Amino acid sequence: MNELVTLVEESATRLFKDFSESDAYDLLESGVFPTQLWKDFLADGWLRTTLAEKDDGAGLGLVGGYVLMRLAGYHSAPLPIMESLLSLHLLSEAGLPITDDLFVPVVLDNEQVGGNVPMTGVPWAHNAAGLVVIFTFNEITHINLIPSKNYTVTTSQNMAGEPRDNVQLNVNPLNGAEQLKDITTSQISSWLALGKSVMTAGALQRVIERTVEYANERSQFGRQIGKFQAVQQQLAVQAEMTSAANCAVDAAINHLGTAQEWELIACAKITTAEAAGYAAKTAHAVHAAIGFTHEYPLQLSTRRLWSWRDEYGNEQEWSTRLGNHVIESNTDGLWPWLTTQTGE
């Protein structure tokens, strides 16, 4: 994975840096889509990161996609990167046509398939050309690309000002749906959760870097505040949790496509979400009042951390799922199960 990381980081970092120096955040939060940034993103071909070369893709697969998403999280990129990448990946898996339009993936629960139940928290819905709707029907995974004319959107935002809309479908998702072979709905849900986990891991890294830098700059009582043990001890714990989050995400990415994929993703979501709260709280404590301002960029990361830890399942929900899984399905004991989470 290392060479891939270096490759993606080298080429995408400049693009993301341009993002963070633009007025895109204020635009986004006032409801305007950052069109120019999106064009830049498309122009560099990043949308097709995961696709095979025969589909005009970069051939980097889901792994490459997650590497890019982690970087997007690090830079708080104000674009639907995770959503567009995973949509395209699903469309390609289903053999459906690929375009440069923005599509957003949504997994429906059973009630939403049958009835007229609205969807909440659909990211970027009002900016999208359509939704890639995934659901299970008759125990078969289905995929349906529903164009925007067939649903009604009420806009809403998460705490970071990112679009998280409420959507009412005006068509039956079963109409025109196709079967998606060899992928389960639960697996796709976990891919979305992993997307949010890797973005959180990236943001956590950015926050510890900003906070250490600030602690080394800011002086009180005649010395840098980072010289005080009370501050050092908190930052050490924040660094530990950031390390754990990044390690968990690496392990999950390494186990994509293996029998342990879901379990490692569960661990990644739990670990990143737990770290998010501690890191945000500690970073703000160390930054004090300046970090509480809109102007200072710490909030770009911390508001995302607070939002992302809840999206696609918070740490409590994932812990319960993982706990049930461990208790119910491993009659041979925990240890043999734990130690198969490797390449053995």
Place this chain on the structure above:
Amino acid sequence: MQRLNFEPVLTGKKEAALRSDVRRFLAAQGAFSPGEVIDSWSVCNPEFSRLIAAEGWLGMTWPKEYGGGGRSYLERYVVIEELLAAGAPVGAHWVADRQSGPLLLRFGTEEQRQYFLPKIVRGECFFAIGMSEANSGSDLASIKTRAERVDGGWLVNGSKIWTSWAHVCQQMITLCRTEAPTKDRHAGLSQFIIDLSHEGVTINPIKNMAGEEHFNEIFFDNVFVPDTRVIGEVNQGWSQVMAELAFERSGPERFLSSYQLLEAAIEILRAKDLQQYSATIIGQFTARLMVLRQMSLSVANQLQQGKLPVNEASVVKDLGTSFEQELPDALRLILSTEARLDAKQGVERLLSDAILKSPSFSLRGGTREILRGIIARGLGLR
């Protein structure tokens, strides 16, 4: 800011085969005593250590010329995590295998390696750690035990404390002051291998609050140590000790000390109507354990590459000991039972052992505050 490195690593077929061997070995041993499975790397059983030695599982990573196994750190990792998870009594050889041998390989003389390493590998020579003193805990550089130059060697006077199993071990690597303290507090310290059967060595047991007598206070009264038993450079002991601690701090023993309780709890929860709250707790701790294991494996792999990941090792130990301390606290709530000091088996006994032994988990090998200070230095704050 320098990033902490936890580059992921995957074990493979070689490790899987070895794992099966260890499981077969453990199955043949039968169940271990329920009163000894919590913190089993503090349970001393020289006979069991010799069984492990016979399997070739001591000094696994050391060169074959010293009797070692010439195997990788990942292979060693697999063996020790299997033994620890099973609650095997590995305390007798633990220090010699984990840190004393590697220290001698790194800094020892050829004669020391040839003399000690094969004995350790055969399970015939156990080492104790001689660092802390009554007035020097976290502030290790303040030690008072001194070694003075005499003809052909050194004369050691002073005392060490909290020396686990010193009354069973044959040797102790002892940190002594060889020059008076100067402005550089870390200068003037040296490491010696002291034969504990030597004249002038007195060992007094100290009973701990969990009822065990594994640690001691040990006194040195004009103990002669020949020049051949100095480790590495005279007055360079501090940097050698820091290197030793990288081996000491990152292994799976830093998060598996109360693991047996988790397994037992899951067995009980499986048999009864599961409350959602219980599943959540099990899920949380499972996730922490899984991630700690990945982190610890990563450090093992870095040691294999010849690196000395001191900061990363401190991260594993701080997170790991929090895990093994918090586990009994969380499980007691969902097991809804009372711990029993004298229970012969069951979670009542495991809870009692885990809770009573847990304060030591985050003290031995460097307290939380010391570890976090090291991490803060790594972050560039000190």
